[in-house]
Amino acid sequence: MSQNGLNPRTDLAVKYLKEADALLIGAGAGLSAAAGFDFTDRTVFAKNYPGMLQYGFKCKLDMMGNFSVPQELLWGYYLQHVRETRFIKGENKTYQDLLALAQSRKNYFVITTNADGLFERNNFDQERIFTPQGDYKLAQCLTPCSQDTWAVEPIIEQYLPLVNKATQRLSPNKDPKCPNCGGPTFLNVRGGAWFVEKPWLEGSLRFHKWLTQNGRAKIAVLEVGSGFNTPMWVRWPSEKIVRVNPNARLLRINLHHPEVPEDIAHHSLSFAEPANEILSLLAAGCE
Numbered sequence: 001m002s003q004n005g006l007n008p009r010t011d012l013a014v015k016y017l018k019e020a021d022a023l024l025i026g027a028g029a030g031l032s033a034a035a036g037f038d039f040t041d042r043t044v045f046a047k048n049y050p051g052m053l054q055y056g057f058k059c060k061l062d063m064m065g066n067f068s069v070p071q072e073l074l075w076g077y078y079l080q081h082v083r084e085t086r087f088i089k090g091e092n093k094t095y096q097d098l099l100a101l102a103q104s105r106k107n108y109f110v111i112t113t114n115a116d117g118l119f120e121r122n123n124f125d126q127e128r129i130f131t132p133q134g135d136y137k138l139a140q141c142l143t144p145c146s147q148d149t150w151a152v153e154p155i156i157e158q159y160l161p162l163v164n165k166a167t168q169r170l171s172p173n174k175d176p177k178c179p180n181c182g183g184p185t186f187l188n189v190r191g192g193a194w195f196v197e198k199p200w201l202e203g204s205l206r207f208h209k210w211l212t213q214n215g216r217a218k219i220a221v222l223e224v225g226s227g228f229n230t231p232m233w234v235r236w237p238s239e240k241i242v243r244v245n246p247n248a249r250l251l252r253i254n255l256h257h258p259e260v261p262e263d264i265a266h267h268s269l270s271f272a273e274p275a276n277e278i279l280s281l282l283a284a285g286c287e
């Protein structure tokens with residue numbers, strides 16, 4: 001019987017977290033999937049986006065990073081997707097567990113590739129979040145003719161009622177235009193060289209400053225749901241921190257890719273169990 005009534009591996013993870021002077025949370029799509037925002041679910045997609053099936057799209061993941069569709073379909077889809085992913089109100093249990101865990105450790109920082117704003121919406125400290133891939137809450141010019149970004153919520157209110165559910169499209173040439181040049185626009189998320197970095201530079205500076213101060217300390221890296229779509233932001237840097245710092249520990253929670261490189265395995269723990277279940281146990285253990 002383990003000390004906390006948890007299994008021995010979560011007990012050890014709790015020990016690593018409690019021993020650490022700093023906590024880095026690295027999050028990818030797998031965290032939000034575990035929190036209920038699963039982009040691979042075909043049944044829910046067919047029910048909510050019937051107009052998309054005729055184009056061969058079977059789940060939300062099929063539309064991620066897909067810019068080959070006409071602008072009126074791109075916006076027609078994303079207006080609905082962003083409303084339900086980014087702007088539904090209410091706290092989320094999995095993120096609340098993660099928040100409790102972070103607050104119990106006090107000195108934490110978050111890097112997330114998720115554009116859904118769930119850390120911000122669950123009351124994590126704004127000054128302790130870096131979002132290198134952007135956020136669905138902002139839009140930008142696709143040219144881009146300037147470094148300007150603007151709020152997406154009013155665009156959803158104005159344009160979503162105009163989407164034809166049978167085709168999931170706006171009328172031709174009725175997509176939201178750039179207020180500066182009149183050209184096409186999209187969300188301020190990293191989808192190509194057009195991505196406007198400006199809103200995220202400050203977070204980048206804060207993150208690198210925090211890492212400079214804490215990366216060599218007794219740090220725990222809690223990496224959740226970060227696979228190989230964009231491993232350069234979370235997964236590979238997490239491994240690097242543990243590789244160069246013998247006092248660092250990696251806690252990797254990943255349903256599909258829990259493996260850890262052999263050279264850092266002795267400083268790592270990995271979990272292939274659902275992230276919501278593990279985070280709930282870790283939060284309880286760190287209380």
Ligand SMILES: [Zn+2]
Pocket residue numbers: 141142143144145146178179180181182183
């Ligand atoms: Zn423009």
